[in-house]
Amino acid sequence: SGLEQIQALNLTEDDLPSCPKSSPFLSGPLKVSFPLHLTMDEIAQKNPWVQMGGHYQPPNCWALHHTAVIIPYRARRKHLYQLLYHLHPFLQRQQIHYTIYVVHQIDNNTFNRGKLLNVGFKEAMKENNWQCIYFHDVDLIPEDDRNVYGCSVLPMHSAVAIDKFQYKLPYQTYFGGVTALRPTHYLKINGFPNNYWGWGGEDDDIASRIFLNKMFITRPPAAFGRYRMLKHGHDKGNEVNPKRFHLLSSTHIRWRRNGINTLNYKLLSKEQTQLYTNFTILVWRRR
Numbered sequence: 001s002g003l004e005q006i007q008a009l010n011l012t013e014d015d016l017p018s019c020p021k022s023s024p025f026l027s028g029p030l031k032v033s034f035p036l037h038l039t040m041d042e043i044a045q046k047n048p049w050v051q052m053g054g055h056y057q058p059p060n061c062w063a064l065h066h067t068a069v070i071i072p073y074r075a076r077r078k079h080l081y082q083l084l085y086h087l088h089p090f091l092q093r094q095q096i097h098y099t100i101y102v103v104h105q106i107d108n109n110t111f112n113r114g115k116l117l118n119v120g121f122k123e124a125m126k127e128n129n130w131q132c133i134y135f136h137d138v139d140l141i142p143e144d145d146r147n148v149y150g151c152s153v154l155p156m157h158s159a160v161a162i163d164k165f166q167y168k169l170p171y172q173t174y175f176g177g178v179t180a181l182r183p184t185h186y187l188k189i190n191g192f193p194n195n196y197w198g199w200g201g202e203d204d205d206i207a208s209r210i211f212l213n214k215m216f217i218t219r220p221p222a223a224f225g226r227y228r229m230l231k232h233g234h235d236k237g238n239e240v241n242p243k244r245f246h247l248l249s250s251t252h253i254r255w256r257r258n259g260i261n262t263l264n265y266k267l268l269s270k271e272q273t274q275l276y277t278n279f280t281i282l283v284w285r286r287r
């Protein structure tokens with residue numbers, strides 16, 4: 001294949017023309033459906049250009065975007081398969097260079113989305129000098145491929161219009177679901193907070209961190225930033241966090257000493273599967 005040829009030749013930025021600003025393969029609005037009984041093999045067969053570990057690079061041009069997609073995960077296998085099934089073709093049509101990383105919290109502690117995203121950032125940056133980090137919930141399926149997964153100079157909130165919220169922003173400063181930052185900006189705000197256990201608040205905390213650092217967020221046009229949310233009930237171990245409002249009231253005091261600079265976890269394993277790189281981790285929780 002073209003990709004193998006390029007790898008064999010070890011081509012670099014100097015050997016390939018840049019990809020065009022707008023990919024000729026975009027289709028715009030997508031008809032999103034959810035096939036039953038998906039398997040990894042089936043999805044892999046549909047994406048022969050994706051390499052082990054969930055890695056892809058356009059074969060004929062040098063990508064304009066180098067993006068790590070990080071998915072916080074526990075016990076949502078069906079959602080993960082649906083997301084991989086939709087996201088791989090979506091990203092390939094955008095002609096970007098990317099890898100999909102899944103950060104799996106395997107312990108029985110309360111779920112901690114912020115911490116998992118910090119782990120994803122740290123581990124992904126060890127693998128490659130990514131220029132853009134996408135933080136992507138497992139249950140959000142994009143509906144328009146003009147929503148390009150690359151970073152601009154501003155932190156990006158991509159999940160602008162979700163069906164569950166009648167395709168409207170639930171509130172103006174909402175920064176949840178699918179967001180992206182350049183590593184320099186992520187480090188400047190000290191990443192996500194590590195101490196939001198259970199559902200809610202960590203997305204508002206990172207929004208505060210951005211504003212406290214005098215940055216602004218940007219969004220794609222609502223027609224592009226459309227998503228369908230996969231249905232799910234209440235997850236065991238991700239109960240609504242009653243402390244979230246209290247924590248949010250002191251973000252301005254805590255953000256410098258709670259984040260990527262105070263992250264602790266244990267990486268149990270790293271596996272390359274056909275469609276993603278998996279980090280299995282234990283989070284620590286002080287009692």
Ligand code: UDH
Pocket residue numbers: 071072073074075076111113136137138139140199234235236237238240
């Ligand atoms: N997640 C898991 N497993 C869990 C919990 C969360 O993988 O057990 C991940 C997953 O990527 C998910 C994300 O964390 O998409 C966010 O969690 P969520 O889907 O529960 O949050 P969201 O705000 O849910 O998207 C909206 C409806 C949930 C109602 C429960 C609280 N009112």
